[in-house]
Structures are given as structure tokens and as C-alpha cells.
Amino acid sequence: MGKRRRVAERQRRKTSPAMLGGMIAVVVGGAGFGVYALYGGGASADDRTHSASEHKHVKTGPLSATEVRTTAERFLTAWQQGKVTQAAAATDDSGAATTLLTGYTKDAHVKGVKLTAGTRTGAKVPFSVKGTVSYKGLSKPLAYDSTLTVVRRGSDGKPLVDWHASVVHPDLKDGDTLVTGESGTPPVKALDRDGRELTAAKYPSLGTVLDGLREKFGKVAGGRAGVELRVVRGGASTKAKLSDKTLVELSKGTPGTVKTTLDPAFQAAAERQVGKQKRASVVAMRPSTGEILAVANTDHGWNTAFQGSLAPGSTMKIVTSTMLFEKGLTSPDASHPCPKKYKLAGWTFHNDDNSEIKHGTFKMSFGASCNNAFINFAPKLSDSDLTKEAQQVYGLGLNNWAVGVPSFDGSVPVQSGAQMGASLIGQGGVRMNPLNMASVASTVESGTFRQPYLVSSSVDHRTLAKASRTMSSKTQSELKDVMRYTAAYGTAAKAMSGLGPDYGAKTGSAEVDGQKKPNGWFTAYRGDLVAAGVVQAGGHGGDTAGPIVASLLKMGG
Structure with a gap:
């Protein structure tokens, strides 16, 4: 018996370390799995994976x-x-x-x-x-x-x-690429209306414009391509109408020549004026021809003046008034109150500073830019009335302008209820830029929509956009009446001081979500000259964009 016990003890001493070693290996291999194996008798693969994931720690919080x-x-x-x-x-x-x-x-x-x-x-x-x-x-x-x-x-x-x-x-947007090689598009030498070369060095705002001119006219202007490193735009950038951009020129091509409508004096003045504001854009043009005389932006990397898509605020009341006059719903001297509050489809609309006009005319409400004098016409309108007016008379929102460089042609979507009411005062889904609003004022001044252009259509035989109908002389006279009143006595009077009598203007302030101050808008004409501008987050248009526009109008009518 004693001999058998000693043999058994020796066997236990030989096997115990091996078993213990195996258990230790399991524990080291994974704490969750090891503990379960020791005390639970084993686990399936699914159980082990689930247990491990439950104990996995994912680091969160700010980066160190x-x-x-x-x-x-x-x-x-x-x-x-x-x-x-x-x-x-x-x-x-x-x-x-x-x-x-x-x-x-x-x-x-x-x-x-x-x-x-x-x-x-x-x-x-x-x-x-x-x-x-x-x-x-x-x-x-x-x-x-x-x-x-x-x-x-x-x-x-x-x-x-x-x-x-x-x-x-x-300079790359997502989806863009960098390519070095012979450019598919020859360079162009852009000239002003007097035949002098336009460069981004002299006119910083024209960088994006010159890129657009090359893309549009490089192949028809008689030049020869060079070798360069350039940004080639992808789908998203192309949809946003961004042009390819040259970064490094390894060998010069032979440029072709493209003459523009830009006026060097107006362009220089526009550059100076937008330089006084943080986020300003302006366009000047001739209503009698549609020629663009100047385009300038504080931000030289994006042509907001041509390609911006912003709510135009009360400058849109020009288009709204055209519709109201044509429908016979009101006239400049018609008695029409502007209530402090107006409810439409569950929304309550307020005027700026909660003002009101109890016993006034439509002209007074236009001049004071009193919102509810326009919104309270909503029940008498169909959802598509404003859209049709913008398209048919002002040529807006049809995506068919052929300016000569990329541009956004405005948008006035069909909307209903409160959103339709907001559209009447240039909010809701309405989107414009200074080029669009300069065109609106030009249409009022001349009585006819003439698509703005930077390069004559004779260069490439492109077709310029046309409006499907022209406002009546009576409507034009009524619009000039309310815009002249605004320039003389209304919200535009300070900026337009001394520019009369052949003039008209409209101010605008467009609220933007998350922005402390509204975008300030101003569009005006003086004789055969129109200018429109916006100062983003600048405040009231008469105080911000107004002086920029007025300074250009002072240069000639």
C-alpha cells in the first residue's frame, strides 16, 4: 500500500505542472476566455467572440x-x-x-x-x-x-x-485631380473693352473670371497649349461650375485673344470698393446692351458676384411688385396697410424692427421695405405666380444664361403656404447673386430683359437667353415710380443722395440661419448704368452694399 501511494504521488507531481501550464497559457491568451474556460468548462467560439467584444474599450473624447x-x-x-x-x-x-x-x-x-x-x-x-x-x-x-x-x-x-x-x-475639391501635361486648353489673353490686357495681378477679383474665359474660349481664340500642372475638376466641382486651374506653367503656350466688355475704370473702382468690406461682391452693367462693366469680390477664390446662391431679401420685392402690378392687385399710390404681424399657414411674419404702416400707400411700404405689405397678398396668388414672373419677364431660374464664364442664373422655385409667402420678400427658397439682381434693375430701367454678358456672342456664336415676354410700359412706369421713391425718400436715400433724378433703387436684408447679422443687398440704376451688390453678414443693405453700388453709379449714367 505504501509503495502504491508513493507512485501515485510521483505521478501527480509530474502531471500537475503541465496542466497548470496549459491553464496559464489560456489566461494569457485572453482574460475573458481564460476565466470562462477554467470555471465554466469551456465555451463556443461565438460565446468567446461576444465576451471579448463586450470588454473592448473604445477611446472617446478630445484628441490629445x-x-x-x-x-x-x-x-x-x-x-x-x-x-x-x-x-x-x-x-x-x-x-x-x-x-x-x-x-x-x-x-x-x-x-x-x-x-x-x-x-x-x-x-x-x-x-x-x-x-x-x-x-x-x-x-x-x-x-x-x-x-x-x-x-x-x-x-x-x-x-x-x-x-x-x-x-x-x-485648391483641390473632393473629386478633383492634379495633372501635368500638355494643356487641352490654350491660354488666352483677356482684354478690356479698350483693348488693354486684364490680369489677376492688376485686378485680383478677375482670377476666377480669367480661368473661366480660358476654359470657354481657349480653343476658339487662336492660341496653342503649353505644358502645365493644373487642377482638373471632378464631377462635383464641374456641377458647381468651377473651372480648371493652372498651378505651375512648365512651358508657355501661345495665347489667343479674347476681348471682354469690362471697363478698366469701373473694374478698378469696384475692386477698391469691395476691398473695404470683409465679404462683399458687386457687378456693374449697361441696361441698354447687357454689357458687364465690372465684377469684383472681396474673396478672390470664389466668384460670388456671378456664381453665388444667396437669398436676396427685399431686393426680390422688385420682381414681386412687377407681378402685383401686372395682375392689377395694387398700384404705387393705392392705399395698402403694412401690419406689424401677419399670419400665413401657421407662420407669423414680422417687419424689420416690428414696424408697421397703418395708413399708407403701397409705394410707402416698398420704400420702407415693409415685409407684410407683400406677404399679405399671398392668399390672392397661386404657388407658381412668382416663379413664372421671374422666368418670363426677368429671364431668371431657367439655367440658360451664356455670360461667357460660369454663372448661376438665379432660382425661384414653386413653393406653397408660408414658404411661398417668404419667397415674396426674397427668403424661402429664392436664391440670387449680384449679377442676377443687377439684371433685375436693368430690366426695370430699360423695360426689356437683356441677358448680361462679358464676351460678345459674335466670338463663339453662342445664343444669349431671352425672356418670353416684356412688361408693359405701364408696369415699367409703376416700377420706376416705387424705385425712384425708395432712392429719394426710402431706405436707399442715404446711399443714393445726390444721384437723382433719373434713378431708382431697392435695399435688402436677408436673414441667414446661424448668422448674427443679415446679408445686406442693394441694387440700383442711374441712367444707363446699373450696379448691384451684397455684403454677407454686413447688416442692412442701405448701410453696407449701398455705398459700394452708389460709388459706381457716380462714375457715369
Whole structure:
């Protein structure tokens, strides 16, 4: 018996370490699985996976300085070393990043890239880019600044570069590409109406305009393409009417010549005026011909004056009044109150500063820009009346203007209920830009819609848009009456002081969600000259856009 016990004890001592070792290995391999195996007798694969996921910790909260810095370094280092896969993996859209970063070398032909990170600000890291564009024996240096932003991925909390094409180059929009090669479009030399060259160096606002002129007329102006690095627009940018952009010119092409309608004196004055405001845009034109004399924007990277899509506020009351006069619903001297409040389809509309006109005429309400004098006509109108008026008389919203460069032709959608009421005062779904509102004032001044243009249609034989009908001379006279009253005694009087008597104007203030001050609008004519402008987040149009417009009208009628 004693011998058998000693043998059994030796066997237990031999087997115990092996069993314990196996258990330890399981515990190290995964705490959740190990504990369950020891005390529960084992678990299925599904149980083990579920248990592990329940204990997985996903980091949340603001990014630390270290996370931002190391993520940026990982991305920039991999990009500089040409390790596209690694660089793309440091972003939250590896597919799009791989495509663009691969094209940076293969299509844009950028070599020897050196990336230098700047000082972090929160989750943003600025960086400089230096390299060389090389193509078929030609080369030019490339240098620019860009910025990346680090975000935390929701699924696992990992910090990654928030991917957008602008990370690679600030002029890129998502879907755009960089390409170096012989340009498909020859350069153009744009001339003003007096035959002198227009350059972005002399007129900074014309950068986007010159790009548009090249895209439209390069192939018909007689030039020859050169070799360049350029931004080639993708679908979204093309839909937004953005033009291709030259970044580096490796060899000059032979430019063709395109003469524009721009007046050098008006263009220079427009540039000076918008430079006095943070976000201003203005257009000047001749109502008798449709010729555009000047276009200027504070922001030189986007042509808000031609391509902006903004609620025009009370300047839209010109179109609304045209409709009301044509329908015989009112006249300038007709008695028409403007109540402090007006309810329509569940909405309560207020006038600016809660003002009201109890015993006044329609002309007084127009001049004071009293909203409810217009909205209270809504029950007498159909949903499509304003849309038809804008399209048929003013040529707006048909997407058929052929200005010579990309433009937005305004939008007055058919709406119902309260939204239709809001459209009557230039809110709701109505969208315009200074070019559109200059055209509206031009139509009033001349009595006929003439599509604005920057390059004569004789250059490329394009068809200019036409309105399907013309307002009557009676309606034109009524519109001039209310606009003259506004310029002399109404909200436009201060800006238009001394410009009469052959003049008319309308102010506008358009509320924008999340914006402390409204966009200020102003459109006016003086003889055979019209100007319209907007100052975004500027406040009342008479105080902000008004002086810009008036300064141009003072230059000649």
C-alpha cells in the first residue's frame, strides 16, 4: 500500500505542472476566455467572440496633443517617403487617399517632395510642401502651404487624418485631380473693352473670371497649349461650375485673344470698393446692351458676384411688385396697410424692427421695405405666380444664361403656404447673386430683359437667353415710380443722395440661419448704368452694399 501511494504521488507531481501550464497559457491568451474556460468548462467560439467584444474599450473624447502630432507625423512621413499605402492608412478614407496620392506622383509628376509640419492648433496641423514638377525634360519648383485635421474614428477611437482632397493641395475639391501635361486648353489673353490686357495681378477679383474665359474660349481664340500642372475638376466641382486651374506653367503656350466688355475704370473702382468690406461682391452693367462693366469680390477664390446662391431679401420685392402690378392687385399710390404681424399657414411674419404702416400707400411700404405689405397678398396668388414672373419677364431660374464664364442664373422655385409667402420678400427658397439682381434693375430701367454678358456672342456664336415676354410700359412706369421713391425718400436715400433724378433703387436684408447679422443687398440704376451688390453678414443693405453700388453709379449714367 505504501509503495502504491508513493507512485501515485510521483505521478501527480509530474502531471500537475503541465496542466497548470496549459491553464496559464489560456489566461494569457485572453482574460475573458481564460476565466470562462477554467470555471465554466469551456465555451463556443461565438460565446468567446461576444465576451471579448463586450470588454473592448473604445477611446472617446478630445484628441490629445500627442495623438494629433503623431498622427500628422505618420501621415506626412509616409507621404514624403512615397509610401502611399502607409500614408493612406493614416487617413479615414484610405481609398480616396490612395487614388490622389498615387496620382500626385504618376499624373502630376511631382518629385522630391519635402513636407514640413508647422505649429499645431487644436486638431489642425499646417504644413508646407516643396517639390519639383518634372515632365518630358521640363521642370519647375513647386511650393505651397496646406493643412490637415486629425479626427477620432468612431468605431475604434483611432486618431486619423480627416481626408479631403484639399489636404494634398488647398485648391483641390473632393473629386478633383492634379495633372501635368500638355494643356487641352490654350491660354488666352483677356482684354478690356479698350483693348488693354486684364490680369489677376492688376485686378485680383478677375482670377476666377480669367480661368473661366480660358476654359470657354481657349480653343476658339487662336492660341496653342503649353505644358502645365493644373487642377482638373471632378464631377462635383464641374456641377458647381468651377473651372480648371493652372498651378505651375512648365512651358508657355501661345495665347489667343479674347476681348471682354469690362471697363478698366469701373473694374478698378469696384475692386477698391469691395476691398473695404470683409465679404462683399458687386457687378456693374449697361441696361441698354447687357454689357458687364465690372465684377469684383472681396474673396478672390470664389466668384460670388456671378456664381453665388444667396437669398436676396427685399431686393426680390422688385420682381414681386412687377407681378402685383401686372395682375392689377395694387398700384404705387393705392392705399395698402403694412401690419406689424401677419399670419400665413401657421407662420407669423414680422417687419424689420416690428414696424408697421397703418395708413399708407403701397409705394410707402416698398420704400420702407415693409415685409407684410407683400406677404399679405399671398392668399390672392397661386404657388407658381412668382416663379413664372421671374422666368418670363426677368429671364431668371431657367439655367440658360451664356455670360461667357460660369454663372448661376438665379432660382425661384414653386413653393406653397408660408414658404411661398417668404419667397415674396426674397427668403424661402429664392436664391440670387449680384449679377442676377443687377439684371433685375436693368430690366426695370430699360423695360426689356437683356441677358448680361462679358464676351460678345459674335466670338463663339453662342445664343444669349431671352425672356418670353416684356412688361408693359405701364408696369415699367409703376416700377420706376416705387424705385425712384425708395432712392429719394426710402431706405436707399442715404446711399443714393445726390444721384437723382433719373434713378431708382431697392435695399435688402436677408436673414441667414446661424448668422448674427443679415446679408445686406442693394441694387440700383442711374441712367444707363446699373450696379448691384451684397455684403454677407454686413447688416442692412442701405448701410453696407449701398455705398459700394452708389460709388459706381457716380462714375457715369
